Amino acid sequence: MTSDKGLLIVLSGPSGVGKGTVRKAIFDDPDTAFKYSISMTTRRQREGEVDGVDYFFKTKEEFESLIEQDKFIEYAEYVGNYYGTPIDYVKETMEKGYDVFLEIEVEGAKQVREKFPEALFIFLAPPDLTQLEERLIGRGTDSMEVIRHRIREAKRELNLMNLYDYVVINEDVQQAKRRVQCIVEASHMKRERVESKLRKLLLEVNN
Numbered sequence: 001m002t003s004d005k006g007l008l009i010v011l012s013g014p015s016g017v018g019k020g021t022v023r024k025a026i027f028d029d030p031d032t033a034f035k036y037s038i039s040m041t042t043r044r045q046r047e048g049e050v051d052g053v054d055y056f057f058k059t060k061e062e063f064e065s066l067i068e069q070d071k072f073i074e075y076a077e078y079v080g081n082y083y084g085t086p087i088d089y090v091k092e093t094m095e096k097g098y099d100v101f102l103e104i105e106v107e108g109a110k111q112v113r114e115k116f117p118e119a120l121f122i123f124l125a126p127p128d129l130t131q132l133e134e135r136l137i138g139r140g141t142d143s144m145e146v147i148r149h150r151i152r153e154a155k156r157e158l159n160l161m162n163l164y165d166y167v168v169i170n171e172d173v174q175q176a177k178r179r180v181q182c183i184v185e186a187s188h189m190k191r192e193r194v195e196s197k198l199r200k201l202l203l204e205v206n207n
């Protein structure tokens, strides 16, 4: 990938760690220049959610037809529903030079890693398992049985954090937001080192 193309940024981590919360903080910040890729899902639209803003809400049949047409960078089944990242928006937006941000669960992130190894992978981790459990309980969206299942899944997923470029511990939302922004900034600087701007400088230095 060359530097005139945007970066693909993937934020992932276990359920309840705060991915959605940190993502909202990132996009509420007017300094954030990346574009958010709105996912498609077959889960029911919740009160207050807007189609085309929070998600593109699709039927199972529509989603499966899009899978057949290869319209997703990645998709996964999560708690009985499909979630997926539409490929066209991501490709077009990166071609225009914008960074594109995905907030997805761990299985989807694994698929992105296989297709786009040059993407930037950030794992959001909880300070500890007790706080993860407290967040799942505090969110009030799941039964204790589902929470226990999510904690078991989280233990398996936390073992995958070393496959990511960076791990951010979500202790404080604003701090996690800043860290994600800094990681993106540093990744751009690293990419520029090998790109034309600095090549010219190095030629000058060595002549």
Ligand SMILES: Nc1nc2c(ncn2[C@@H]2O[C@H](COP(=O)(O)OP(=O)(O)O)[C@@H](O)[C@H]2O)c(=O)[nH]1
Binding pocket: 014, 015, 019, 020, 039, 040, 043, 074, 075, 076, 078, 083, 084, 085, 103, 104, 105, 107, 108, 109
């Ligand atoms: N693989 C994948 N996961 C997604 C996508 N969009 C959202 N998710 C994840 O799906 C999970 C469930 O999201 P959601 O139904 O909004 O519930 P909530 O975040 O638990 O309130 C979260 O872990 C999201 O990060 C996507 O396009 N692909």
Ligand SMILES: Nc1ncnc2c1ncn2[C@@H]1O[C@H](COP(=O)(O)OP(=O)(O)O)[C@@H](O)[C@H]1O
Binding pocket: 013, 014, 015, 016, 017, 018, 019, 020, 021, 022, 135, 136, 138, 139, 170, 171, 172, 173
């Ligand atoms: N740094 C944090 N400290 C305390 N609570 C948090 C923090 N980040 C998120 N939460 C809370 O944890 C719960 C789960 O967060 P959410 O963003 O829904 O997680 P995810 O999208 O990873 O499933 C929410 O109730 C949220 O308000």
